[in-house]
Amino acid sequence: MSAIRTLVELLAGCRNAADLAPREWDGVIAVARAEALLATLAHRIDGAALPEPVARLLADARAAADVATAQALWEAEMARRALAPAGVDFVLLKGAAYAAADLPCAPGRQIGDLDILVARDALPGAEAALITAGWEWVKEDVYDDAYYRDHMHELPPLIHKLRDRMIDVHHTIIPPTARPSPDAASMLDRAIMLPNGYKVLHPFDRMIHCAAHLFADGDLAGGLRNLWDFHCLTRDFQARGDGDSDTPEGALGYDAWLGDMRARARLWGLGPAVRRASHLSAALFENAGDYRRLSLGDRLFRARLLARDDWGRETRPFLRLAFYIRSHWLRMPPLMLARHLWTKWRKGHAAAR
Amino acid sequence: MRHSIRIAVGPVQFRIGSDWAGPVAALGHLYAGYPQDDTRPADATVRLYANRPWRRWLRPSVHIGGDYIVPDALPLPLSMGLLAAEMGMNLQVALGWRRHLLLHASAVARDDRSVILSGASGSGKSTLAALLGESGWRLMGDEFTLIDPASGDALAFPRAVSLKNEAIAEVEARVGPARLGPLLAGTPKGDIRHLIPRADAVAAMHEPVRPALLLFPQFGGAPAIERIGQGEAFVRLTEASTNYIALGEAGFAALTRLVRETPAFTIAYPDSATGMSLVEQLWALAPR
Amino acid sequence: MADPAYRAAGEGMLRIEPLGELAAIFDRRSQQTHLVTQPMPEILAALAAGPCDAAGLAARLADSFDLDGEGDAAAILTERLQELTAMGLVEPV
Incomplete structure (x- = not known):
């Protein structure tokens, strides 16, 4: 079995970590690192009987992830200190939200930039407050700036001049040029206040955002990690509902709430993304290896998600390229895509001379 | 592959x-x-x-x-x-690597105590360690030294020593060709030839050693020794570490302990022989 | 703008290790290390009693420090408090 499938089965819990041959870990560790899932795996199989070098490496990974999570949450705290006095309300997204809400996918999860969602009309205030507090533009380039403001779903990325950490301020969860159009105002309305003072998306919106991020807003790089998030979010909600939301705790059956979430996703044109995420996460992480119910399209996505060899190398270059082009296609109407690529190309050309 | x-x-x-x-x-x-x-x-x-x-x-x-x-x-x-x-x-x-505090430093040991030499490329830390390793010291490593947060001990990383430019001839004069790799001429880092550490240094690579001296060598100029304070040593070593920030409090604890318990000096030296004698001189004075 | 009051980190959040004339501060919330000189550790210790503004801090510190000319001391402390705020070690309330 390939290392990446072994990784999936270990995460799914349908393969006993103690049964792996010592040298099988070579590949599992390499692909887990490549997919940014090593510390997640380390938490998932904590306590298993492992070869001593593997046990030590995974303990290292857990400890390092604890440090990284604290650092990421500190960025949320810094954003709060900058934005609260300016009266800007914000919602944590993705990794920082999972950590702040202490969700099951959080232990060991790598968190990159801080992603926050603010109301569209609060953007100028957020921008000014962050700049006063020491964040600055990463790119001074006029085209990129105009491009972000006109077409993307976030301010151009800001980086803190002392801490060297990025913040992405979104006003909607996927670019307005992309075809699905989620209702950011409704997401902000339904956001949940955590006991620690941070706001996170309603569980439904969290899942929809995760699925949207996985399929509609990217070339599927890091897709396995995102799919694992989706799996954990759905399992978590199924297991305990959410006492802070308007959904009675544990009152809804799995199918009923899944139906509710899908209805909301469909309303925003994200039904297909949620449906595909559900199929793939079920096939990979619930009945690992049972791919019989996947459609041809789902199977292509699965192949892309698992395109990595035992040395951690990317495989299937043509499939990867196809997904890369698809990601630009989805985010931009074709004519705009052509103009975007043309401008990028001309700048690259000029720089080369 | x-x-x-x-x-x-x-x-x-x-x-x-x-x-x-x-x-x-x-x-x-x-x-x-x-x-x-x-x-x-x-x-x-x-x-x-x-x-x-x-x-x-x-x-x-x-x-x-x-x-x-x-x-x-x-x-x-x-x-x-x-x-x-x-x-x-x-x-x-x-x-x-996340298990130990990683210092960009060479190190040698004698009597279960180590001298850690930290410096940028060109400081001569690698050459000094290689030559000391042929002169009665155990070579611990020419590039990385690991500090165990639990014990405060230094751990060896004795990869094949990467000798550069003038250092190649200096070492060739002391060791047989069997312990040298092929000459790599004209690399982006100049000429390079690898030195295989002595068998006893390789055999002892898992033995932890107490840090006894922290040195910051600077190649070139008149011979000089200057004691530096704990705060300065701390700053220099955070800059010489690739994982200090990632280790969080474990790294902080390891580094504050290291600079408190280990006297630190900058040394300037015009040639390897002088550098080695400065190390020996400080070693003789080091508290034990 | 009125002189704000500042709040220190919660108990156990900072680990302060003297290093000769400097002090290394590890902030367990941010996982950051700050190297500071006097009177930063003293300011943090004085704030532990509860939030206060620069003038109040000058009064608290007067017991242990020889602060000449009260106006000066408060101005200097305001600067130090702003530096500590930038490090995230204290927070205006």
């Missing part, structure tokens, strides 16, 4: 894969005397690869990859495959 080799240096088990036989054979020669446990899973994976299939034969150039990569790293010609392997191994340790 087509060719591969497993190498253990200090606490790190490497797995190195290559599209070519050459770099793997050269590594096999340098690391033949290192302990080998074929059942031990790898801590770190290094890949030496051609980024287009035909580039394995046509003007072959070696790209450096692995668990951690530097996006825009330039490839090296196949004749420098050994240097590519060394850079790949360094990269995995520098970016991936």
Whole structure:
């Protein structure tokens, strides 16, 4: 079995970590690192009987992830200190939200930039407050700036001049040029206040955002990690509902709430993304290896998600390229895509001379 | 990958894969005397690869990859495959190792106590350690020294020493050709030749050693010794560490303890013989 | 703008290790290390009693420090408090 499938089965819990041959870990560790899932795996199989070098490496990974999570949450705290006095309300997204809400996918999860969602009309205030507090533009380039403001779903990325950490301020969860159009105002309305003072998306919106991020807003790089998030979010909600939301705790059956979430996703044109995420996460992480119910399209996505060899190398270059082009296609109407690529190309050309 | 080799240096088990036989054979020669446990899973994976299939034969150039990569790293010609392997191994340790506080420093030991030499490239820390390693000291490493947060001890990382430029002749005058790798002339870092550490240094690589002296060597200028304070040593070592920030409080505790318990000096020296005698001089005065 | 009051980190959040004339501060919330000189550790210790503004801080510190000219002391402390705020070690309330 390939290392990446072994990784999936270990995460799914349908393969006993103690049964792996010592040298099988070579590949599992390499692909887990490549997919940014090593510390997640380390938490998932904590306590298993492992070869001593593997046990030590995974303990290292857990400890390092604890440090990284604290650092990421500190960025949320810094954003709060900058934005609260300016009266800007914000919602944590993705990794920082999972950590702040202490969700099951959080232990060991790598968190990159801080992603926050603010109301569209609060953007100028957020921008000014962050700049006063020491964040600055990463790119001074006029085209990129105009491009972000006109077409993307976030301010151009800001980086803190002392801490060297990025913040992405979104006003909607996927670019307005992309075809699905989620209702950011409704997401902000339904956001949940955590006991620690941070706001996170309603569980439904969290899942929809995760699925949207996985399929509609990217070339599927890091897709396995995102799919694992989706799996954990759905399992978590199924297991305990959410006492802070308007959904009675544990009152809804799995199918009923899944139906509710899908209805909301469909309303925003994200039904297909949620449906595909559900199929793939079920096939990979619930009945690992049972791919019989996947459609041809789902199977292509699965192949892309698992395109990595035992040395951690990317495989299937043509499939990867196809997904890369698809990601630009989805985010931009074709004519705009052509103009975007043309401008990028001309700048690259000029720089080369 | 087509060719591969497993190498253990200090606490790190490497797995190195290559599209070519050459770099793997050269590594096999340098690391033949290192302990080998074929059942031990790898801590770190290094890949030496051609980024287009035909580039394995046509003007072959070696790209450096692995668990951690530097996006825009330039490839090296196949004749420098050994240097590519060394850079790949360094990269995995520098970016991936989390068990110990990692100092960009060479180290030597005597009587279970160590001298840690920290400095940028060109400070001569590598040459000094290599020469001391041939003069009654146990070579712990020429590039990385690991500090165990639990015990405060220094741990060795005795990879094959990367001798550069003038240092090559200095060492060639003292050791036989059997302990030297091939000469890699005209690399981006100048001429390079690897030195295989003495067998006793390799055999002792898992033995922790108490830090006794922290030195910050500077090659060039009149001989000079200057004591530096704990705060300055702390700042210099955070800058010399690739994982200080990632270790959080464990790194903080290890480093504050190290600079409190270990006297620190800068040394300036015009040539290796003077540098070695300054180390011996400070060693004689070091508290024990 | 009125002189704000500042709040120190919660108990146990900072680990302060003297290093000769400097002090290394590890902030367990941010996982950051700050190297500071006197009177930063003293300011943090004085704030532990509860939030206060620069003038109040000058009064608290007067017991252990020889602060000449009260106006000056408060101005200097305001600067130090702003530096500590930038490090995230204290927070205006």
